[in-house]
Amino acid sequence: MLFQLPEGLAEAVNPREDLSYEYTLFGKGHTKVLKRSRIRKREYASALLFLAPWIIGFVVFEIGPLLASGTISFFKWDLIGDPRWAGLANYEELFTRDALFWQSFKVTTIYSLSSIPLRLALALLVALLMNQKVPGIAAFRTIFYMPSVVSGVVMAMIWFWVFNSRFGILNHFLGLMGIDGPNWLMDTKWVMPAFVVMSLWSIGAPMITFLAGLQGVPQELYDAASVDGAGRWRVFWSVTWPLLTPVVFFNLVTGVISSFQTFTASYVMTEGGPANSTLFYVLYLYRNAFKVFRMGKACAMAWILFVLVLVLTTLMFKSSPLWVFYETEVEGRR
Amino acid sequence: MQATPRMAWALQRRLRRGILFLVLCAIAVILMIPLFWMVSTSLKVEEQVYTFPPVWMPKPIAWENYAYALVRILPFPRFIGNTLYVSVASTVGAVLTSSMAAFAFSRLRWPGRDYVFMLVLATMMVPMFSTIVPTFILFHKLGWVDTYYPLIVPFWTGGAAFYIFLMRQFFMTIPIDLDEAARIDGCSDVRIWWHVLLPLSRPAVATVAVYCFMARWNDFFKPLIFLHSMEKLTVTLGLNMFRSAARDYGVRYHWLMAASVAALLPSLVVFFLAQKTFVQGVVMTGIKG
Numbered sequence: 234m235l236f237q238l239p240e241g242l243a244e245a246v247n248p249r250e251d252l253s254y255e256y257t258l259f260g261k262g263h264t265k266v267l268k269r270s271r272i273r274k275r276e277y278a279s280a281l282l283f284l285a286p287w288i289i290g291f292v293v294f295e296i297g298p299l300l301a302s303g304t305i306s307f308f309k310w311d312l313i314g315d316p317r318w319a320g321l322a323n324y325e326e327l328f329t330r331d332a333l334f335w336q337s338f339k340v341t342t343i344y345s346l347s348s349i350p351l352r353l354a355l356a357l358l359v360a361l362l363m364n365q366k367v368p369g370i371a372a373f374r375t376i377f378y379m380p381s382v383v384s385g386v387v388m389a390m391i392w393f394w395v396f397n398s399r400f401g402i403l404n405h406f407l408g409l410m411g412i413d414g415p416n417w418l419m420d421t422k423w424v425m426p427a428f429v430v431m432s433l434w435s436i437g438a439p440m441i442t443f444l445a446g447l448q449g450v451p452q453e454l455y456d457a458a459s460v461d462g463a464g465r466w467r468v469f470w471s472v473t474w475p476l477l478t479p480v481v482f483f484n485l486v487t488g489v490i491s492s493f494q495t496f497t498a499s500y501v502m503t504e505g506g507p508a509n510s511t512l513f514y515v516l517y518l519y520r521n522a523f524k525v526f527r528m529g530k531a532c533a534m535a536w537i538l539f540v541l542v543l544v545l546t547t548l549m550f551k552s553s554p555l556w557v558f559y560e561t562e563v564e565g566r567r
Numbered sequence: 568m569q570a571t572p573r574m575a576w577a578l579q580r581r582l583r584r585g586i587l588f589l590v591l592c593a594i595a596v597i598l599m600i601p602l603f604w605m606v607s608t609s610l611k612v613e614e615q616v617y618t619f620p621p622v623w624m625p626k627p628i629a630w631e632n633y634a635y636a637l638v639r640i641l642p643f644p645r646f647i648g649n650t651l652y653v654s655v656a657s658t659v660g661a662v663l664t665s666s667m668a669a670f671a672f673s674r675l676r677w678p679g680r681d682y683v684f685m686l687v688l689a690t691m692m693v694p695m696f697s698t699i700v701p702t703f704i705l706f707h708k709l710g711w712v713d714t715y716y717p718l719i720v721p722f723w724t725g726g727a728a729f730y731i732f733l734m735r736q737f738f739m740t741i742p743i744d745l746d747e748a749a750r751i752d753g754c755s756d757v758r759i760w761w762h763v764l765l766p767l768s769r770p771a772v773a774t775v776a777v778y779c780f781m782a783r784w785n786d787f788f789k790p791l792i793f794l795h796s797m798e799k800l801t802v803t804l805g806l807n808m809f810r811s812a813a814r815d816y817g818v819r820y821h822w823l824m825a826a827s828v829a830a831l832l833p834s835l836v837v838f839f840l841a842q843k844t845f846v847q848g849v850v851m852t853g854i855k856g
Contacts, residue, residue, distance in 0.1 A: 276675055279756040283671035286664035287687070287731065290724025295690050298698035298705070305701065312704070359594060367588050375842060376595045379602070382838040383831055384785030386803040390810065390827040391605045394820050402604050405621050434598065441846055486692075494694055497787045501807055515696045522700050523792055532700050539697035546692050 299539065306533035311526045323533035334534070336509050337517035343425060344513070345492040348432040353484055356436040357477075360443035374441070381437025385497030392431045393418070393502050418503055421510040428498060428511060439484040446480035447473065475558040482549070482557045489545055493538065514538065605831075609633070609824035616821050629821065636809070636822035637829055645798060646805040647833070649715075653790075653801060654783035656719045661726030661779040662772055668725050669734030670760045674746060684735070691728045695788075703792055717793040718786075722779065730775045737771035738764055770844065777841045784834055802830045 306323055310316035327334045363373055383391070395401050396417035404414030417427040450473060458468045496515045499505055505512040505520075518538070522531035603623075608616060609632055611625040637643040671677075672684050706717040725731060741764060749759050765772065787803040794800055800808070809826050838845060 273676070276756075277677050280671045280675040280677040280680075283667045283675065283756070283760070284683075286723060287668040287725030290664075290721065291686075291690070293705070294702060294721050294724060295693065295698065298701035299693060301701035301704075302697060305704075312707070362587060362591055362594075365584070365587055367584060367591060369588075373591050373595060374846070375839075376598060378846070379835075379838070380598055382781070382834050383602075384787070384803055384834065386785075386787050386806050387827045387831045390806060390823055391601050393810075394608065394824065395601050395604060397820075400617055400619055400621060400820075402600065402621055405619070408620075434601065490692060490694065494696055496696075500791075501787075501810060518696055519788075519792075522703070528700055528704070535694075535697045535700060538694055542692060542694050542697075 302532040302535045302539075304532075305528055306530075306536050308529045310528040312528055313526075316529070319529060323530045324537075326530065327533055327537070333509065333512065333517060337512045337514045340425070340510065340512055341493060341495065341514040344428060344495060345489065347425075348429045349485070349488045349492055351429065352433060352436050352488065353439055353481065355433055356439035356484070357443050357481075359436070360440050360447055361473075363440075363444055364447040374444070377440055378437035381435040383435065386501055388431070388435065389498050389501035392427075392434075392498075396427055419507055421508050424503060424507065424510050431498065432492075439488070442480050442484060443477065446477045450476045478557040479559060482553055486546055486549055489549070490542055493542060605824045605827055608820055609828050611821050613819070613821060632821045632825040633829070636825040640812075640822065641805050641809060641826075642798070643802075643805060643826065643829060646800050646802045647829075649799060650784055650801040650803075651833075653715050653718045654780050656715070657722035657783045658776050658779040660719065660723035661730055662776050664723055665726035665730035665775060666734045666765060666768070666772070667760065668731045669738050670756070670764060672731070672735045673738040674743075674759070674764070675756065687728045687731055691732075699788075699792070706793065712793055713795045713799065714793075715799070718783070718789055722783075726775070726779065730779065733775055734768070734771050737768050741767050773841065773844045777837060777844050781834055781837060784837075806830050 305316070307319060307321070308316035309319045309322070359377060363370060363377075367373075380388075395403050398404060398414065398416035398419070401414075401417075403417070407414040415423040417423050454472045454476075455468065458472050463471065494515050495513045496519065499511040499513045499516050500519070503511045505516050514534070515538070518531050518534040521527045521534065604621075607623060607625055610628045610630070611622065611632075612627065612629045615622045615625060668687070672680060672687075702717075702721075703712075706712055709716075711717050745763055745767070746759050749763050754762070785803065786801075787807070790801045790804050791807075794804060806826055809823060
């Protein structure tokens with residue numbers, strides 16, 4: 234500090250200071266404490282003012298709708314008439330009689346299980362390649378990130394054309410290799426692989442985070458490892474990977490949350506077809522809500538999705554001590 | 568004689584680096600092919616679109632595809648204007664309100680602050696689809712369906728948890744002495760936020776603005792459920808209309824691709840202008856998150 238603040242004011246303006254003594258208002262603190270508490274009150278009021286938009290948003294657009302979803306899920310409601318109490322009927326229908334619900338669940342799970350690991354592996358691989366000292370790294374980074382800027386709809390349009398069975402370039406390239414390419418988007422066997430391939434095109438975000446993570450690995454550790462005579466493979470698993478696990482964890486969590494909400498590609502390219510083989514969970518939810526106006530059923534699906542994502546993220550967080558390595562842990566033990 | 572192993576080693580290293588460079592080039596080419604293919608198709612005359620093997624360079628170049636796709640079939644300039652309006656209006660709100668919340672989380676003292684901040688972060692895990700039905704019903708009851716309010720108003724309420732997080736992280740790096748000095752000079756919190764923190768947080772403001780703008784520009788689902796009238800549609804909806812119209816009358820890929828290029832261009836421009844900001848934002852969330 235360049236100058237000394239007057240006593241009392243210094244405490245009042247320093248937010249890092251603890252709040253404990255405010256409760257001595259009617260104790261022995263007298264006027265000084267009273268003044269402080271007035272400043273505090275003003276600060277609470279100010280905090281409330283600054284937080285007001287977020288609080289409104291949280292109530293009206295987050296927790297409110299979430300609870301409302303739960304409530305509506307116990308009703309049958311077409312939005313025109315009055316909601317009718319239905320108990321657990323919506324859930325019962327979904328779990329026991331609705332084959333499409335299970336189909337949508339299956340489609341989403343298969344897609345997530347194949348696309349997330351492949352995306353992360355590819356992103357990591359590209360980031361590792363880029364982390365070597367190669368010329369033109371900035372240009373590569375731009376090019377590798379560019380597909381991720383493309384919106385879902387434009388991406389669907391591009392790949393709709395790329396996957397075209399007769400004139401598409403994918404089958405052209407396969408033809409050059411002597412392979413007779415399938416009718417990707419019309420074939421129940423090939424449409425899911427097609428979606429996964431498409432998802433591998435936009436790996437910009439995980440790639441950039443991996444690259445940043447790699448650049449954060451201290452050079453001393455690599456030097457130490459090479460002094461100890463560790464080979465490349467060993468260095469990767471003993472030095473790079475542990476330090477990278479927080480980034481892997483982050484990409485995994487965001488990947489799961491977003492892949493369970495895959496909508497645009499299936500809505501635009503295949504409309505859930507052929508034979509419901511790309512009927513993603515949220516596409517089916519959308520249809521129930523906005524095509525056949527079964528609000529109760531859609532809300533039941535919304536809550537099942539919420540619980541599912543909650544369970545999956547909790548599992549990931551709970552499992553993280555087993556495999557995610559935080560540098561601060563070591564520092565803390567010192 | 569002594570130099571030989573070292574030379575061999577250097578040679579090997581150069582070779583390895585060369586191979587690496589080629590691999591990266593190959594990946595770059597593969598990633599760029601779909602984009603190139605889109606642009607190339609958008610400039611072809613119809614006969615060249617449906618040929619096998621495909622033609623890579625259009626000849627003659629059919630600029631008229633753009634005129635046709637963007638003006639004669641659907642009012643694309645109008646869609647672009649609509650999307651611009653929605654995106655800018657939401658972005659302004661998101662920047663203002665998320666930085667306000669960030670200010671409360673990083674500069675003001677109040678009980679339970681860190682718990683509430685955890686709550687902010689927790690909202691990131693709530694799937695948008697879990698809240699969409701009641702949100703739709705709310706806007707429906709308000710009579711706001713087929714207006715731009717449902718697309719803009721939510722961004723004036725703190726933007727998104729992620730934006731608040733980004734802003735807060737940045738505010739934490741600004742020395743608190745600056746606020747103190749301003750406060751001694753008699754500045755109110757509002758003025759400290761507006762005149763001290765926001766001007767010093769240009770990188771964070773830019774990151775949030777670019778992110779929010781891109782996300783709004785590219786959004787498909789919310790416009791899909793909230794907008795119906797033709798004259799109000801956004802670019803992504805227009806493109807999808809194009810596609811469904813094409814389904815009935817046969818797909819005209821050269822026009823579809825021309826419209827796609829037009830829809831993509833603004834986000835590409837923003838990306839190139841704000842590339843550094845963009846990459847920084849990804850890094851900030853990924854590493855510090």
